[in-house]
Amino acid sequence: MPEGAASLVTLPRRxxxxxxxxxxxxxxxxxxxxxxxxxxxxxxxxxxxxxxxAALEAIRRDHALSCHGVGLSLGSARGLDATHLANLRRLYDRLQPEQISDHLAWTGTDGAYLNDLLPLPLTAHTLDVVAANVAHAQDVLGRRLLVENPSLYMPLTLPPGVEAMPEPQFLAELAARTGCGLLLDVNNVAVCAHNLGFDAARYLADFPLAAVGEIHVAGHRREAFAPWVGPDARADGVVLIDDHASRVSDGVWDLLAGVLARTGPLPVLVEWDMDLPPLEVLLGEAARAQSLLDAVQAKVAHA
Amino acid sequence: MLEAFQAQMQRALLAPAGESRGTGVDLAPGPVAEARLKIYRANVQQSLAEALAAAFPITLRLMGVPAFRAVALDFVRAHPPARPQLAAYGGDFPAALVPLDAGAADMARLEWAVMEAYFAADASSLTAEQLAAFPPGDYAQLRFAPHPAARLVWLGHDVLPLWRQAQADEDLELSAPESGVGEILVLRPAEGIVCVALPPGAAAAIQSLLDGETLEQAAVAGLAVEPALDLQAMLHMLLAQGALAGASL
Known part of the structure; x- marks a missing residue:
């Protein structure tokens, strides 16, 4: 990493x-x-x-701020949209967020934005593309970017002779090459592990935690896609949908506790985007995350 | 491979549900991947249709959910957003409604003007005191800078009363708007949106001012449409509602 690990986290570790x-x-x-x-x-x-x-600028005066992008399309084979980058730069200069982030995904090609985080074949060539895009984005934005592991629904099959890179290794190399940080979305790990049939604990064991500057947790829903999926041995016809529309599942809290035990306190975000609950419910979820952070903080203090 | 994959997958995601010809994705072979591709297709098309529903809520009520949904899905497949700014997505949607429902199209044009006004740049408004600083003899030659939020909408249906009723009562069943002249100025004084129904001739005069013409030219344009146009009342309204950001000779 070109910069010291200390500058990776500028948000409160709360x-x-x-x-x-x-x-x-x-x-x-x-x-x-x-x-x-x-x-x-x-x-x-x-x-x-x-x-x-205007409302965000007023709230920002009293709170540390993270700006989380969903539209950079870091996996675009055709590179980044210069107008969008310039617009983001102007916004970030105005808001001065503590951290900025986006996803290991693409969101459209040929001048279209599809409003979804789409899957990438993780190959050496894709790593070259994403690394160039991340470097370009960091250059124009004048800030370190955190790149988030996405939620995935569809297995991709590579042509014969093309080797797939495991996602943790892909992200580790991306961070090493570009100096970007990583945003570890623990819910996305649980969703992908179910949908694509891998072991979440092993994925997290391989994840380059030293590069992580922020963690996300959120709710997902289980959906029986029987009419579409047919006999799906991989997931019993049930697909986990990363809808951010409910409380964080117990399984995801357990994964988070395991990660924090290894990293110590980090900024942990509770995301809730659809079917929004009263603010108290959301703050209750944040309090649960905070109790896990307090627990690892106490351990650090005793060590 | 990556570029071809992205082009192929985008084509598949924008295809109508049930369309299978020419929508295969080489990296997603087999029944499982094909089924999972439909999750992405549904996410893309439904979330963009929902973005249109959020931008045109009263148009949706006017048309009813099934009709709106059908035309919105057709629209998003043919015209996905060009940039990741959903607040700027849908400017071409009203035109797509015209062949289907001209009254709903006019409501959509009003809602789009409201959307644009809501997200327009901030600017302070010209005050009566600032205007009074100009010599009265020079008024005819004044030119005005419009407030960035000011939008003039020319409609063939009287949708503003319906728009107001719909705002006031979320459950009210809306009847189809009647045809007639609807000339509306959309403004954003302080923090709210204001829609002003303009008297005959005022729209022509205001359009002239928005185009940077002098007050005298604007008066000529307005009076040509309506000889009885009260220019002083119009100017007072523009000042009171913050429609102007500055004046110069």
Whole structure:
């Protein structure tokens, strides 16, 4: 890494929550929610002005901020969209977020944005493409980027003679080549492990935790795709959908505890995007994450 | 391989559900991968249709969910967003509604103007005091800089009363708008959105001002449409609602 590990984490090593529109008034009026930091989707705030951006600037004054992108399309074979990069740079200069991130994914090609994080064949060639894109993004944005492991639904089959790289190794090499950090989404690991049929614990054992600057947890749903999937031995016809629409599952909390035991405290975000609950429920989930952080903090203190 | 895969998968994701010809993805062979591809296809098409539903909520109520959904899905397949900014997605949607439902298309045009006004750049508004600083004899030659949020909408249906009713009552069943002249100025004074129904002639005069013409030229344009147009009342309204950001000679 070109920079020291110390600069990898600039957010508080505490629990944060995703800021979504219905909760904005609670952050602006009355007794402010007691939360160390917030995260927003960068693209939601790529507007010229108006009340939405003004509200975020007001909230940002009292909270550390992470800007999480969903549209860089770091896996695009055709490179990054220069206009989008310039727009993001302007937004980040205005908001001065502590950390910025996006995903190991692509979101469209040939001038289209498909509003989804699409899977990449993880090959040596793809690593070259993503590394060049990450380096380009960091260059234009003037900031270190954290790259998140995506949730996946579809197994990709590579042509004969092309070797697949395991995702942890791919991300480790990406971080080593570009100096980017990693955003470890523990829920995505659980979702992919189920959908693609691998062992989440082994994946995490291989994950380059030294490069991780932030962790995400969120809820997922189980869906029987019987009419579509047919006899799916890999997942019994059940697919886990990463919908961020419910509480974090017990299995994901267990995986998080295991990761934190190895990393020590890191910024941990609870994401909730659909079927939003009252803010208290979301803050309750953040409190649960914080209790896991407190537990590892106590262990560090005793060591 | 990566570039070809992305082009192929994008084609598959934008295909109509049930369309299988020419939508295969080489890296996703076999029944499991094909079935899982449909998860992505549903995510892409439904989330973009939902973005349109969020941008055009009253148009949706006017058309009903099944009709809106069908035209929205057709639209997203043919015209996916060009950039990852969903707040800017849907500007061409009203035109796509015209052949189907001209009244709904006009409602969509009003809703789009409201959307644009909501996300437009911030600017302070020209005040009556600032305007009074110009010599009265020079008023005819004044040119105005419009507030970035100001949008003039020319419609063939009287949708504004419906739009207001729909805002006030979320459960109200909306009747089809009647045809007629609808000239509306959409503005964003302070933090809210205001829609002003313009009297005859005012739209022509305001369009002239938005185009950077002088107050005198704007008066000529407005009076040509409606000889009884009250220019002073119009200017007061523009100042009171923050439609103008500056003035210069």
């Amino acid at each position: 629990a944060g929550v995703g800021l979504r529109h219905p909760h904005v008034p609670a952050f602006l009026e009355g007794e402010r929610p007691d939360i160390a930091w917030i995260e927003v989707h960068s693209e939601t705030y790529l507007v010229a002005g108006g009340p939405r951006l």
